[in-house]
Amino acid sequence: MPPLSQPSGFSTPANCAACRESIRQGSQSFYMASLMLPVAIREPAYAVYAFCRMADDLIDRDEGGIEGIRILGQMLDRIYRNRPGPHFVERVFADVVERFALPREIPEALIEGLAWDAEGRRYETLEDLVAYAVRVAGTVGFMMTLVMGRREPNVLARACDLGVAMQLTNIARDIGEDAGNGRIYMPLSWLRDGGVDPEGWLAAPRYGPEIQAVVARLLADAELLYDRSLSGVAALPASCRLGINLARLLYREIGREIGRGVDPVKDRAVTSRRQKMRLLAEAAGGRISDLAALPEPAIHSAVSLIAAIAMAPPGRALPAIPPWWNVMGRSEHMIALLMGFSTRAPAAEASGRSSPLVLRPRPDTRSHR
Template identity: 50%
Template sequence: MADAQAASADPDIAGETSLHTRQRLDLQDCEDLMRTGSKSFFAASMVLPGRVRAPATALYAFCRLADDTIDLDAHLFGGPLGALQHLQQRLQRIYEGRPSQVPADRALAGVVARFAIPKALLDALLEGFEWDLTARRYDSLEDLHAYGARVAGTVGSMMAIIMGTRNAQAQARACELGVAMQLTNIARDVGEDALAGRLYLPRNWMREAGIDPDAWLLDPSFSPALASVVARLLVAADDLYERAALGIAALPRDCRPAIQAARLVYAEIGREIERAGCDSVSRRACVSTQRKLGLMALALGAAAVSPVRRQAGRDLEPAPLAAIQFLVDAATIDAGGEPAATTGRNARFDERALWAIGLFERIEERNRTNSSFVGAGERRPSALSGWRQ
């Protein structure tokens, strides 16, 4: 009561209280969006420490609403490219400190200011959206790296910044983890993408395997030749997962289990694809809840070991992929952002992990008979595992 009276008597205190309340409500709105729009993402976020979970939620909310603006509300802006231009304008306002009166925009503005998130990272993410909208062709693995850098490497970089890591090598590994996950997504979703008229497999690789990419897209089907292309992409992803492992030890201890778990679970999707003969046209690989449980336990144990031992024949600090260098350069500029405290292992990680696994199990049970195929004409959900999953 005394605090309330003091706030009402002092306009400055009242203003600060009002701002704090609005920020709390904005974050709650972002959490509600995540809880209803992406139950898997919501569950995964629960294994992050609270100081990281809140800004990560704000980042998620903006990206999710950006997807919706382009995919669902484009007619309000004269089409998808008009919607993208609208998003670019919203992003500019965020960086000018005058965000649109949308909770997700206000929440992201707070994160941008607090952590000094470089605008180049979010600009690159929106550029990835544009590449989808303009049906960009990917002839080589390097082309695919460039795409993955924009739609997923950017998110890895921003998450590392939020966790308190701007070191160039750690940033490179964070970006490469995002690219690896995107390559896994592409290998897993070959059939879904083809039904929507999209092709992300390197076209040169398909030609080398004796497949005409354009003809195949008109009549997509599985074949041993296509399996060889998918297998080749999984090898490329695995190389990046190995590189990413080198950067996890540079993260704060309480962040390592969640990132290690994400790395292991996504790499396991590749193993599921391989067990199915690399047929991702007629089926969609997924990792069982029981296997996820085992991988999360493995992640917890691995994350407790700080030193990264040199692997035979491997450089501890390989040069970043050429496609992500611009992200690393942007992220490592000393912009005066707030550093995150490096803490010991969070005592509540086990509890949060078990809660998250339980939620994954309930989601999986409800959705077991549902098809996850994306309808024709829809754009690939952006970043990491896709905002809607």
């Protein structure tokens, strides 16, 4: 326990509790998997999730996300100057940035991908689609890997594989919902090769044989990435492998449900409670030790982001917030923070302005679920 005169970060137990609640309401699969992580990892993982959810909310507010991007840019300016504003997400994410040496290029790439969502961008090829998935999901894999104390390029590459696999699964699951919103994420060249006019299909979406073939190709590519990502899971700290492997199995099962006959135009593929329990047993009972795929090259559009992490200076290790049952430890942590506020007032507070950010729990959205 650090001396009470030395503040240990910007966030408070209440900030962390708010992040935990946002993930509990926002993504059951991610929340279930997170419970398998050690407490010291779980808190910063919730901070990562809360930042991603807030960024998605802000950019979704207006067409093209211009105002949301402006607000997020200002937030990153404050965070990377080590002067976060009063909003709880900003403060907990600032701790993640400092503790785990998270380069700005990673959240900026996430924001760029979410802006592509807001503008309704379409993707001609699988390579184009994967570049989008790296931004909105691979970046989450990078941040989670850093939180778990790994920053080796090969491990980061496999984390990105897992994020992209999850995103391809999301796309396959949500083709009907996306069509209802005038969006299409399936590679346009694949549709044309199958004789499908993208605009015509959007006007009257149906899960015909041609679309089934496109979805099957997406899920087959996702399966390859799920398999390759297992080497990255094996390279994580032993205490983290169960939680991440469970997340991997839960998302993969959604794709397999589609393969068993779910029509994603009309229905949303989900995993039942019984399936979740079976996958938990599989994750707990399986042996995760295969490192054979670890040296495989990274996805091309992820290479520059992995390089940015490699070039980042080491972070400053901050003591983790004590677990909820350590009442004395949490009280001392709060006192340390209060003592530090007089010398470290956020810019927004100093100017008399309140934060415009509001995090609203909602059902799963397209990205970083």
